[in-house]
Amino acid sequence: MNLKEIKIKAKNEIVKARSLKELNEIYKKYLGKKREITRIFSSLKKLSEGERKKLGKEANLVKREVEEMIKEKSKQLQEKLRKQKIEKEKIDVTRPGKKLEVGHLHPLTHVQREVLEIFQSMGFSVVLGPELETEWYNFDALNIPKDHPARDMWDTFWLQPESQMSNVKSQKFLLRTHTSPVQIRYMEKHNPPLRIVVPGRCFRHEATDASHEIQFYQLEGLMVDENVSAANFRAVIEEFLRRFFKTPIEIRLRPSYFPFTEPSFEVDVRREKEKWIEMMGAGMVHPKVFEAAGLNPKEWQGFAFGVGLDRLAMLRYKINDIRLFYSGDLRFLNQF
C-alpha cells in the first residue's frame, strides 16, 4: 500500500471509530510496531538517499497527519463520552434538600435583642434587677401602699413567711409583678440625667389562658432630667414603635392610672389600615417615687413606661397563645 492509500484508509477508519478503544486499535494498526506506517519507515533503508529523503519526508507527514486525526477524533469521542456521562448524572432537583440540624434562639430572645438595640441606639443603658423582690421596692416605694385598692391591680405571688430569714429586717418577699422596682434601685445609686431600659421576667398570680400567664417578660423604660416632658416621651416611643413594627404607625395617648406616675397614659398603636391596639402603660414619674429613691422631685422630672415583650413577640410573629413561650415545645421553638 502506498502512503496515500494508507492515509485515506486510516482517515476513513478514524472517522468511523466510535470508541476510544477502537481508536486505540486503529492507532496500533497504522502506527504500531511493524504496522502499516511504521513498516514504511523500516523500508526506507532499501531506497536510495534521494528517494529515502523524499519518502521519509512524506511518511513523516502522513504519520503526523494520522496522529493528528486520531488525536482530534479522540478529543471528540472524549467530549461525547463526557456529555453522555453528564446527561446520565441528571438529578431530580425537586427532591427535598438535606436537612441541617441547626440551633434556635427563643423568640422572646430575638424580640428582646431587637428592642434593646433600638433603645441602646437612642442612648438608653440596659439595667437588670432581681426577680425575687421585697414588698417595699415592688409596691411601697412606687406609691402603692398596703391596704390600698390600687394593689388589686397586681395579683401577687408572695413568699411563705417562714421561708424568710432575713438578709433585711422583717421584709415581705414576693415575685416582682413588674420591672418598675428597678427604677427605684437605679435612681438610688445614680444621679440624673439618666435613661435606662430594664428587661426582665415578671410574675402575676393569674389564671392562665391564651393571653395570660403566670410569668411574662416586661421592658421598663425610664428617662429623667431637668426638663423631660410628656412630649419627649411621645417622640421616643413613636420612634421605638416605628422601628419595631418597621412600618408607619400612629399612636394615641389616653388617660389612665398608675400610682407611680402622674399624669398616666395608656398608649395605643395603629398600623396602616389596621385597628388600634393597646400597647403599654406610661406616665410622668410621680414625685413620691423620686422621694423614695432619694431624689428631690422639685429638681427632676421624667417619664416611665412598661411594655410587655411577650405581647410584642405575639404581634410580631402572629402567635396566638402566650403559653407557647414557656411550653418548651421544640415544634414551636424550632420555628425561630
Next chain:
Amino acid sequence: MPSSGKLAEILTKHSFEVEEVKRVGKDWVLDIDVLPNRACDCFSHIGIAREVAVLTSSKFQIPNSKLKENKNLKAKDFVGVEIKNKEDCSRYTAKVVLGVKVKSSPKWIQERLKACGLQPINNIVDITNYVMLETGQPIHAFDFDKIKSENSKFQKKKIIVRRAKKGEKIAALDDKTYTLDEDILVIADAREPIAIAGIKGGESTGIDSETKNIVIEAANFNPRVIRKTSRKLKLRTDASWRFENGVDPNLIDFTQKRVCSLIQEIAGGKVAQGMVDFYPKKVRPKKIKLDLKYVERLLGVRIPKEKIIKILKNLGFKVARQSIKPSTHHLLIEVPTRRLDISIQEDLIEEIGRIAGFQNIPSIFPQASLIPPERNEEIFWQRNCQDILKEQGFTEVYNYSFIGEKEKEIFGWQDTEVLELANPISSFNKYLRPSLIPNLLRDVKENLKFFDEIKIFEIGKIFRKCQMSNVKCQILEKKMLGGVLTGKRIGDEGFYELKGIVDLLLNKLGISNVWYDDYQQTPEESHLEIWHPRKSAEIKTDGQELGFLGEIHPKILEELEIVEKVFVFDFNFEKLKKLASEEHEYQPISIHPAAVRDLAVLVPLRTKTVEVLNVINAAGGKLVRDVDLFDVYSGEGIPEGKENLAFHIIYQAEDRTLTSKEIDEVHQRIIKALEENPEWEVRK
C-alpha cells in the same frame, strides 16, 4: 347629648376606657373602666355626668330633690348615735321616715337597677341602691321597730358604731351567718350587731313587707378597715367597694336629702325633721398652688392660662387666686372635697392635660447629652453563650420559674433548701425552682415524643434558701446556664460529646485552665441524687467550681419515665461572666511540617486519661504540638483488668523542620517517662 357610641369615644379619649356599649330596651348601657383613683367621684352616675358635661361643654345639673320634712317629728328624738372610735368612722348620719308602705318599686327604678346589674327587692331597698348608683354614697335602711333598745318600752333607739367582739355573730341579708372579731367594724343596737358596717346589713333589721318605720343611714367608714373586713369575710359588695376606695363625707348631705325625697315620693311616709349627724372633723376643700410654667414643662406643650382656668372651673375647681406673689404664673386652686384623688400639682396637670386632650401633646425629641450607654456585661456574655450554643445546634428554652411538690420529692430537696410560695396557683408551682434541671428534664420527656435527638439550653434564675452554719439563712437568687443532650443517636456516650461542647463554650468565652474533676458529693448534699456519681464531673478552674457535667442519675430518669440516658451541663452563669474574657491571641501557623507518631499504653482500668496526658506533655515539652486520644480498647487481646489507650502524638517545631532523629529522641523520652510508672506499659 352625643350618641352612645360617640360618648364612649369621648370618655375613652379624655376620662376612662369604655369597654362595652350595649343596648337595653330603649336605653343604652356603657361599661366604663373607672380606675381606682377616680372611684371616689366616678363610681356614680352623677360623677360620670359631670365628666360628660365638661367634655361636651354642656351644663351639669344636679338632680332636683324636693323634700318636705314634718316639723312635729324630730329625727333626734327617735335615734341616737354613738361612735366608739372616730378613726373608724369619720361621719355617721341617720334620718327617720315614719309610716312608709313597702311594695315593689316603680318600673323605671327596677329597669335602671337591672341595667346596672342589681336585683330589685322592694321600693325602700331599691331606692337606697338607686341613690348609691346615682351619687356614689352607699346607703342602708334599717327597720326602726326591729332595732332593739335597752328595754322594750318605746324609747329612743341607740345605734352604736363599734368593733365587734370576738365570736359575735351576725345573720346577714345574704342568708349567711358571719363570725366576727375585733378587726371588724359593726353597726349595733343595744343587744347585737345589726350590720357589718359599710358592707352588708343584718337580717334582724331588714326591710320587709311589714315595715312601717325606717332609719336611713348614710355614713363614711375607714377604707382600710372596710378593705380588711371585706377580705377576711370574703364579702365584696357595691358598698364595700366604694368605701375601700374612699368616699367624700360631704356627699352625705345631698344624698340623704335625695333618698328621703324619693322615699317620700314613692313609698309615702313622713320624714322627720333634721338629721342625726356625727361629724367631728369636717373635711374642707384642699388648696393647691399650681405653677403654670411647670404645666408646660411637664406636658411639653403650652396651654394658655385662660384655657387652663376654664378647664379647672368646668371641673368644679375654684380658682382661689389668679396670681400669687411673686409671679403671675402661679394660681391657687381650691379642690372640691369629692375629688379625693387630687392632692398635688401633678394631679391638676393630669386634669388639665386630659381635658385639653393628650392628643395635643406633640412629639419632641429630648435634648440630652451624647454619652453612649455603658455595655451591660451580663447581657453581653449572656448573648455570647446563647450564640455559641445555638451554633452547636442547641435550641433555647424558657421554662417556668417554679417546681411542684412532685419534683421536689423526686429530686430530694428539703424544706430548708427551697423557697415556698404562700399562695401558689396549685401544687404544680408550689416552690421556686432551686435548679434548672427539673424543668429541662420535663422538656426532654415531652419532646422525646416527637424528636429522636434533643439539644436544648436555658439561661435563667434559680432560687435557694441557704443555711450557713451560724449565720442566719439567706435567700439566694442566682443565674444559671443549663443544657441537655439526649437521644437515640447519643446513646450512652453523651458525656464526651457534651464535654466537647462544653470545652468549646468555655474556650470561646475565653476561660482557660479548665479541668474536670470526679464528681464528689458533699455531705450536705447527700440527700440529693441528681448526678450519676460515676459518670459526672465537676468543672473547675483556678480553684473555683464553675459547674457540673454528667449523666442524670438513673433513679431520676426512672421516676420521670424517661427512657434515654440524659446528659446535662449546669453552670453558675455569674462565675462564667466574671471569668470570661474577650482576649484572643493569634497563634502563628508554623510553616514547618508536623509529624505524627502513634503511641499505645496499657494501663489499669480506671486510670485517668489526664494523668497519662500530663506525663506525655511533661516529657515531650515544646515539641509536642498536640496529643490526641483516638482509641480506648479493652477485651480480646488485652490482659484482664487493663485497657489500651492509643494516642496520636503530633510533633512540630515553630522554627525548623524536625529531623527523624530529633523526633525519635523525644518519643523515646516520652516512652521512658511513661514506663516509670510500674503499672503502665507502652506497647511496642
